[in-house]
Amino acid sequence: MAFARRRGILVLVPSAAFLLMLLYLWNTDSAPLAPSRYLAGGGTVLHQPVQDWQPRPEFAFWSQVPQHYPPSAVRGLPRGKPVRFPRVQAAKFPAEASGTRRRQLRERRAAVKRTMARCWGAYRKHAWLADEVTPVSGGPKNPFGGWGATLVDALDTLWIMGMRAEFREAVDAAETGINFTTxxxxxxxxxxxxxxxxxxFLAAFDLSGDVRLLRKAAEVGEMLYKAFDTPNHMPITRWDWQSAARGHKQEAPGSVLLAEIGSLSMEFTRLSMLTGEPKWFDAVQRIAEAMAAQQDDTSLPGLWPLAVNARSAVFNEGTLFPLGAMADSAYEYLPKMAALLGGLLPVYRTMYEKAMDAALRHNxxxxxxxxxxxxxxxxxVRVEGKGRYSLEPQGQHLACFMGGLMALGGRLFDRPVDMDAAVGLVNGCIWAYKSFPHGIMAETFYAVPCNKSSPDARAVEDLPCRWDEDAWKLEVLRKAGRDAQGKDAAALAAAADAVIANHRLPQGFTAIPDRRYILRPEAIESVFVLYxxxxxxxxxxxxxxxxxxxEKATATELANSEVRDVTSPEKPKPADSMESFWLGETLKYFYLIFSEPDLISLDEFVFNTEAHPFRRLVA
Known part of the structure; x- marks a missing residue:
């Protein structure tokens, strides 16, 4: 399917000739992964870039757009002997010793794969090369540029699940059907x-070795690199690409979200590793260096505020410090960059350890x-003055990634305190799942923290945490904006009971601002990593x-859908939306946890925030 010409947008005319692709043995589910292209020897990392990775001429538009602010120098990838990190994966998996359990895991794996096949079939039939399929009405939807987000996000999932015919068809379609100039x-x-x-594209290449995927990755990389063409080389995170394509000068915005500017490093670095072109690594390393230089000077030292200033490269002004939405993956990428680069840039470990020390103490x-x-x-946490912090006890499904993050960082950097926190965080998300009537956690909720009055007074694990129903109900009333003054205990209890019933609050929850489940992966991601x-x-x-x-709450006749309210006693109503991360992340993590532990081993791969596995540089 060709992309339609759209008004005011540059479109390149494809040539009739196709470049020959490399042939690979991929006809069986047991086809081997592509070999690593990075070897260590003689104390030096021998970077061996892939040959013939450049995009086809008809798709090379962005590499030809002139730069207004070329960097005076471009740093190369780090060189040296990789650090020998501790083993990430467990030495033993008791489940592997039981024949009964292995058969059960095969059945569970097959169930996940059936869901994947149903959803992929719906996308292929009703929304091929669109970003998403609407899982109730069965139409196409294009919130991410119309570049086949579901197709690209699902490539490595198809490979991992052994759906090789579907994978080949998708790669064929992506090669010429996805055009990053329109x-x-x-x-x-x-x-x-x-x-x-x-x-x-990078992960699908790392798994399959099909060089066409690396070419598509380079097309995307060339486009994204243009967003860094600003006076201070900080990126424009919401980018008017038509203006850039016409050659207009650009300037980074004054306010950007931490996650959006701090979560580009893994992909740009991996692209530089595979191509040998250092400009992408150089671009994101500038951001990392600015973050590192200012990490100790924020109003909550160790963490960065939710919004930062890209125009002036100021990362230390602001008073709100979340770990979840709009900040999450900036922290996630710190230990993952250390792993990806074999520990050759110690700054990522340092940043991670400072951030987690602050999070353990405050968040x-x-x-x-x-x-x-x-x-x-x-x-x-909100900073209310020098040394004065206010904890907002909000839980988010997005923040469930923290358990997996701290398990990985705790293992990589031998930090037992992080491992203990990881177990607590994963169990917290499991508790939230089990607390709701359909066994699915809501998007956001509030609870009563045992350490509410002074979040930084002592280590969290030292604080007693006994159930107090009266304290819970008082907090329910406060969150609902009800006045508790002058009321006796019976009146307060009755008022709280009414709010609890009307708002369908499980015990321990004081408010549920967002009752949706949008097929998010973060909880199963952390359960998988901890396993x-x-x-x-x-x-x-x-x-x-x-x-x-x-599956029970979200399955439709066509696929699976986001649902509106997981607190409803009836089956939640579908919202007719299935974001690409359902196939790219959620189903992938479910499949992998029921698979053999050496399938995408965490000692060989590291996942980006969209669950795309990149090969690690290992000693």
Whole structure:
């Protein structure tokens, strides 16, 4: 399918000739992964870039757009002998020893694959080369530029699940059917384009070795690099690409979200590693160096504020410090960059350790719960003055990634305190899933923190956390904006009970601002990572309960849909939306947790924030 010409947008005319592709043995589910192209020897990392990676001439538009502000120098990738990190994955997986359990895992894997096949079939039939399929009405939807977001996001999932015929067809379609010189949107979201498209093509190449995928990655990389063509080389995160294509000068914005500017490093670095072209690594390393230089000077030292100034490269002004939405992946990429580059840039470990020390002290809290479970939730902190911090005890599905992050960082950098926190955070998300009537966590919620009055007073694990129903109900009333003054205990209890019933609040939850489940992956992501790190067999059953609950609540005749309200006693109503991360992330993590531990081993791969696995540089 060709992309339609759109008004006011440059479109390149494809040539009739096709470049010959490399042939690979991929006809069976057991086809081997492509070999690593990075070898260590003689104390030096021998970078061996892939040959013939340049985009085809008809798709090379962005590399030919002149730069207004070329950097005076471009730093190269680091060289040296990779650090020998501790083993990430558990040495033993008890589940692998049981023939009964192995058969059960095969059945669970097959169930996940059936869901993937159903959703892929719906996309192929009703929205081929569009960004998304609407899973109820069965039409195409293009929120991410119309560049086939679901197709690209799902490439590595298809490969991992052994769906090789579907993979080949998708690669064929992507090679000529996705054109990054035309789109129906004015402003390109650099972050989303980077993690879905650039990440998707790079991971699919790392797994399959099909050089066409690296060429498509380079096309995306050339386009995204143009967003860095500003006086100070900071990127424009919501980018008017038509203006740039016409040769107009650009300037980075005064306010950008931390996650959007801080989560470009893995993809740009991997592209430089594979192509040998250092400009992408140089571009993102400038951001990392600015973040590192200012990390100790924020109003909550160790963490960066939610919004930063790209125009002046100021990353230390602001008073709100979340770990979840709009900040999350900036922290996620710190240990992952250390792993990706074999520890050759120690700054990423340093930044991670400072950030987690601050998060442990300020952001993580123990929510009071009726069964007394020893759990943690990642909240957000507002700085109210020098040394004065206010914890907002909000839980987010997005913030569930923190458990996996701290498990990975704790293992890589031998930090037992991070491993302990990882277990608490994963259990906190499991608790939230189990607390709701359909076994699925809501998008956001509030709880009563045991350390509410002074989040930085002591280590969270030292604080007692006993269930107090009266304290819970008082907080329910406060969050609902009800006045508790002058009311006796019976009146307060009655008023709280009414709010609890009307708002369908499970015990321990004080408010649920966003009741949706949008097919998010973060909870199963952290359950998967913790399983691979610890080998804890009970996590397999937790994952299966999550999968069956999600499938039951979200399955449609065509695919799976975001649902509007997981607190509803009836089956939640679908919202007719299935973002590409359902196939790219959620189903991938469900499949992998039920697979053999050496399939995409965490000692060989590191996932970007869209669950695309990149090969690590290892000693």
């Amino acid at each position: 789109t129906n949107i004015r402003d390109v979201n650099i972050f989303e384009t980077n993690i879905r498209y650039l990440g998707g 993580l809290f123990r929510p009071m719960n009726p069964t007394g479970e020893d759990i943690l939730v990642a909240g957000q 691979r790190v610890t080998g804890a067999e009970e996590l397999l059953d937790v994952a299966w309960d999550m999968f069956t609950a999600i």
